[in-house]
Amino acid sequence: MSSFRVSGRGRVDHTQPIQFTFDGKKIKGFKGDTVASALLANGIHLMGRSFKYHRPRGAVTAGSEEPNALVGTRRGPGRFEPNTRATVQEIWDGLQVNSQNRYPSLSFDIGAINDKAYMLFSAGFYYKTFMWPKSFWDKVYEPFIRAAAGLGVSPTEPDPDHYASRYLHTDVLIIGAGPAGLAAALSAARAGSRVTLVDENPEAGGSLLSEPSAQIEDMPAWDWVGKTVAELKELGVKLMTRTTAIGYYHQNMVGLCEKLTDHLASPDGETPRERMWRVRAKQVVLAQGALEKPLVFDGNDRPGVMLAGSAQTYLNRYGVRVGDKAVILTSHDSAWYAAFDLADAGTTIAAIVDTRAEPNADLVAEATKRGIRIMAGHTVTGTEGRLRVKSVRVNPVTGSSVGAPEVIGCDCLLMSGGWTPSLHLFSHTKGTLAWDEERQTFLPDHKAEECEIAGAGRGLWGIEAVLNDGAAMGAAAVKSLGKDIAPASYTVANDRPGTGVSHKELPTDLDAGKARAFVDYQNDVTAKDLRLAVREGMRSIEHVKRYTTNGMATDQGKMSNINGLNIASDALGVPQPKVGLTTFRPPYTPTTFGAFCGYHKGSHFEVTRKTPIDSWAEENGAAYEPVSLWRRAWYFPKDGEDMHAAVDRECRATRASVGIFDASTLGKIEVVGPDAVEFMNRMYTNPWTKLAPGRARYGLLLGDDGFIRDDGVIGRLADDRFHVTTTTGGAARVLNMMEDYLQTEWPDLDVWLTSTTEQWATIALNGPNARKVLEPFVEGQDMSDEAFPHMSVSECRVGGFPARLFRISFTGEVGFEVNVPAHAGRALWEMLYEAGKKYDICPYGTETMHVLRAEKGYIIVGQDTDGTVTPHDAGLSWAIGKMKPDFVGKRGLARPDLVAEGRKQLIGLLTEDGKTKLEEGAQIVLDPNQPKPMKMVGHVTSSYHSDAAGRPIAMALLEDGFNRMGETIYIPMPDRVIKAQVTGTVFYDPEGARLKL
């Protein structure tokens, strides 16, 4: 293969070549490679263009914190993912990878003009440049910015993959399977606890995978990892790889996103792409290690500039040298070891530039042994190279003075600014951090959850220290579960302990104002931007962050936070802990919407409630409308009828003979008990004491504020039993409200409340022939007007089924509602429909129901009322039991605002031309010629074409409406002003003659 692949090195399988494409070009790698490691093995560093300036960028890391190497990955139609980190995506045969945010090609990108115009794009440019004029924002600036700046393009096709979710309960959840996590898992599992160990990588080992030369317990590090994983499995530990802990929530609930198929060439089609786990752990051990910091200097973003630890990972884990000639720039000992490993693998180390004047003597000796040039007390002030670094500018630093530069040729620059403990998840818990002056970083302080932090997350460094800390923290975690175990003690040979110092941007002999020294690579934020933000008055780190967008990219500032803080702290002249840190929020790394949705998509997104008669409606061509979670038959179009024609026909047929309607969605609540009548008296406005068993009444429910909440017909079946009906959408709300008052205000009342909505199928028959259709099926109830008058209820049999039969009307015609057990609903419907054919029975839907009720002025709560309407406003004062000492809402009705004059009241409207149908929701004004904004005095609540009235009718809430009868009001529409006359709300049969048999 290429000269950058080190034969036999790394954990990739050199016997299994894999071919994928990058921007259409065929690339070869090995099984175990990531996209980034395979590209680097082929000498390719240029992997993307930056967000704002379109600067050429390469991978700067080897892990999930990668800010630069974002690519699009594709697996056939629909399976496209933008912004995938090339450093994480494993390769497989046939994988299609494309670079992003470039046109026409990655190496020649027109958008790079932004880079020349960088002065324009300085901190706060959104706020400054585009303030004026407003129209320029919409037409010029925003489209330009959107086109020029950005990440990958969103997929446009539906995602054909499926996603899963599961719950998991465990004693100890350990996050991170590096040395600390493995040692913690051993302690906890050996103590007999149920342990779950997760890691975002494809295999356990963490940093040990990059340190093969270490000897743990006289065993090569990789052998120790293998042995440990085997023992953990033996002990029953659940080891989950490719699994990212995305968020740490209350009471030790941790969200895990497990990737199952993204690394496979041919997924089986059965396995979900990703699975979201909601883990409830008794104890959590955070062993997430530390992330290496870049150093901040001019040109620190050029392809080939990379973190030293990542270069070490590419070499040891993937068998890839990231270059032939490297310069090391470091403020931490760790980068020296990377240099040694690379030197031993054949890369020329042109120099180790250490910002410290006196680096560790042992390291200096090791370097000298290898013939490496050491430049202690030096800094880098610039890099050269268009698409790849070709040289670096190195200067000596004495105190605050920067000496003359020397240009050193190279093809990669490996930097280390020290290590930041990865405490994102710890921060999710609102655990507090404390500034550690010695390590110049934040460390965990006060814990808010049952957790331990182990290893590098606590600022420890070196394999031995981390292993021993992991073992101790694993033991500490199980101790609180009542299990005692002495933590194992580890000895490590060839360990690589070390220390370092922390920097703001590095000093320079050039104009610092022109330096392109990046702090946040992904959002293209430079040190200069941060200082500008402080100069322009930002004081809080939260303001600096938002003004510059530092740390606001999809990597959440994993690499930029501390560098940004150091620079802001310096600019403000305030120590770091006083400046503070911005908040980390879930998810830890970008997570797909699919993983969050899980099974909840398509028809599983929300239930569709169907009545027992729904299947008949479907077979008979009903059009449906959603009503809360129900789907209800809206109308039954015949032979190409439109809705208007169908509804007119259904209305006509019902008023002329008989219509049949599925009312099963009505809410039903059984109110039972010795105190049932007292409870009803207190809940509803109406008086119930004198309502005899066998009679029914319209019930009105208010809130204690006096406003209408719900209504429905209520039948008294026995002294101690009521059949309450509610609106379709209000059923659950009404039952909640009843339970609340019953349980907490009147616990002395002996009453039981039971929802029976789904137990009863309800069929409404309305029209002059309704009784003729129904009567032959009724057993046990005399159907004469005398024995069963309007507003009656009876427990009898209908069609052989036990039934609750109401004589009520929501249409103004003679009406019945038959409740039978749900299973009998469709059978009875079909019987009645067959028998009704000789009367031209007409099935109708909710639209006809709405028209018929509106013709009679019957309100629909929630349509003609909106939570600010009193019974008086709605013309329902008659429904109030004025003699009752109290009911819910009675005191509310006496509130000053509710008895004031000029409230909005429900009235009827007839358009002047007798043809125009108003729009529901349209606003009403008294004077159409007044200047805008006009004073709006009400709105249309219901509006239909009425076949019975022969014209459109409407209801509206209108200020002082009752006193405006006969007046003309105006409804301004976009194209014209409509005139209408204020009327009563009953448009048909005002005497109610048609209710009689």
Next chain:
Amino acid sequence: MLLIHCPYCNQTLPEAEFTYAGEAHIARPADPSSVSDEEWRDFLFIRTNVKGPHYERWRHFHGCGRYFNAVRDTVSDRFLITYKTDDPRPELSKLLEKSK
């Protein structure tokens, strides 16, 4: 997701089984007709809106269906106690002591 202890079921269960039901210990006046407009306004609308320990109601909606009371810290989102509706209002100082 929080875990909440239902004092009626005597079990600690996931938040998804419960619904929030507003501030606790706001009794509906026994004789509403005798209270002033201001008192009725306070009963309807005026809430303490505390930052810190908050006496509030929850309902074990997808369980036993009972309303119960709780003290929850609105800053940390932590429950200090849950108790039955007819139990007396627990003293805050004792709860805070216990939670330490």
